[in-house]
Structures are given as C-alpha cells and as structure tokens.
Amino acid sequence: GENVEQHPSTLSVQEGDSAVIKCTYSDSASNYFPWYKQELGKGPQLIIDIRSNVGEKKDQRIAVTLNKTAKHFSLHITETQPEDSAVYFCAASAFISNFGNEKLTFGTGTRLTIIP
Amino acid sequence: NAGVTQTPKFQVLKTGQSMTLQCAQDMNHNSMYWYRQDPGMGLRLIYYSASEGTTDKGEVPNGYNVSRLNKREFSLRLESAAPSQTSVYFCASGLADTQYFGPGTRLTVL
Numbered sequence: 001g002e003n004v005e006q007h008p009s010t011l012s013v014q015e016g017d018s019a020v021i022k023c024t025y026s027d028s029a030s031n032y033f034p035w036y037k038q039e040l041g042k043g044p045q046l047i048i049d050i051r052s053n054v055g056e057k058k059d060q061r062i063a064v065t066l067n068k069t070a071k072h073f074s075l076h077i078t079e080t081q082p083e084d085s086a087v088y089f090c091a092a093s094a095f096i097s098n099f100g101n102e103k104l105t106f107g108t109g110t111r112l113t114i115i116p
Numbered sequence: 117n118a119g120v121t122q123t124p125k126f127q128v129l130k131t132g133q134s135m136t137l138q139c140a141q142d143m144n145h146n147s148m149y150w151y152r153q154d155p156g157m158g159l160r161l162i163y164y165s166a167s168e169g170t171t172d173k174g175e176v177p178n179g180y181n182v183s184r185l186n187k188r189e190f191s192l193r194l195e196s197a198a199p200s201q202t203s204v205y206f207c208a209s210g211l212a213d214t215q216y217f218g219p220g221t222r223l224t225v226l
Contacts, residue, residue, distance in 0.1 A: 043220050103161060106160075
C-alpha cells in the first residue's frame with residue numbers, strides 16, 4: 001500500500017518568514033495530494049490540494065508543488081502569521097473503485113509554530 | 117449547514133465496555149470514513165463506506181465495527197473496548213476525492 005513520509009515533525013519560523021513542509025510518497029499510482037491544517041481541539045481542514053497533472057498550485061499565501069518523477073510534494077507558506085500556527089498533514093491517494101472513492105494515506109504531521 | 121457532526125465529544129470507558137460513536141453529514145456525500153489519530157502516527161483509516169449499504173475495512177479495522185445507517189449517518193462501534201483504543205476518532209465525508217472532517221471524539225479506555 002501507499003506510504004507517506006512527512007518532514008519535519010516540528011518547525012518554528014519567525015513571523016513574516018516562509019515555511020516549507022515536505023512529503024514523499026511510494027505509490028506511483030497516487031494522483032491526488034491534499035494538505036490539511038489542524039488547529040488545537042479541531043478536526044483537520046483542507047487548505048489546498050493538487051492533482052498529478054499539475055506541477056504547482058497557489059492560493060494567496062499558500063502554494064503546493066508536486067514532482068511526480070521524484071514522488072515528492074511540498075507545502076509553502078509565505079509571509080507567515082500567528083494564525084498559521086497549527087499541525088499540518090499531507091496525504092496521497094489513488095482511485096480504488098468505480099465509485100471514484102479514494103482512500104487517503106496521511107503523513108505523520110508537522111507542528112508549525114510562528115514566533116511573533 | 118452543519119457539515120460533519122460527531123457525538124459524543126468526550127468519552128471515558130472501562131476495559132471491556134462497549135460504545136457507539138455517531139457521525140452524521142448534511143452535505144449529501146456518498147462516501148464516509150472513520151479515522152483514528154494517535155500522537156506521532158497521523159490519521160489512520162479504520163473503515164470507510166463508498167455508498168449507502170456498503171462498508172470496507174481500512175488500515176486498522178480490528179476491534180471495530182461500522183454501520184452505514186443511511187446516506188447521512190455512519191456509526192463506529194467498539195464491542196469490547198481496550199486501552200489500545202484510547203485515541204481521538206474522526207469521522208469524514210467525501211465528494212469524489214475531497215474529504216471533510218468532523219470535530220472528533222476523544223476516547224479514553226481505562
């Protein structure tokens with residue numbers, strides 16, 4: 001099955017600086033790569049995703065890049081703010097049935113702390 | 117539109133007790149999922165349901181059962197709770213490949 005590794009496990013950056021979180025995956029059939037943000041005491045929330053036919057996607061201060069040849073993808077947060085402090089999870093999946101259902105395999109998470 | 121709701125929010129059980137975690141979604145999604153979250157291990161899939169009337173095992177199904185009661189509701193049952201099942205449980209629902217998570221149930225088994 002799919003295996004997703006995520007690094008680093010913790011990351012501290014000064015407010016206003018950039019943060020980068022990296023993930024690698026093992027299954028070459030994976031074609032969907034979402035990123036989730038989890039605040040304390042809450043469920044994960046989808047913040048951005050990318051599909052295998054795209055190399056980069058941006059949404060305001062957040063961007064995700066994908067290198068299918070190397071099987072890795074990264075989350076980039078620019079101009080970080082205190083509200084960016086949270087745990088971030090990457091995930092990967094491929095279609096598993098005719099229903100279009102996809103099982104997500106998650107990385108182990110990165111705790112991001114923004115230092116004011 | 118409440119999204120995905122879960123009950124209860126917190127629960128303490130003794131070893132051997134049983135309980136059912138409830139999940140409901142109001143987004144008309146076909147797919148629903150149950151995950152557990154443990155420190156340093158991310159989210160692991162317990163069971164999922166691609167559509168009403170179908171359920172399949174995920175990565176860590178042992179000790180759990182599920183019921184897809186209707187399109188809205190997907191419950192997770194622990195028949196005989198064990199300390200190893202102490203965790204935070206998340207339900208999610210999905211449209212195609214995008215999943216939306218509930219707020220979670222924090223379960224402690226003594």
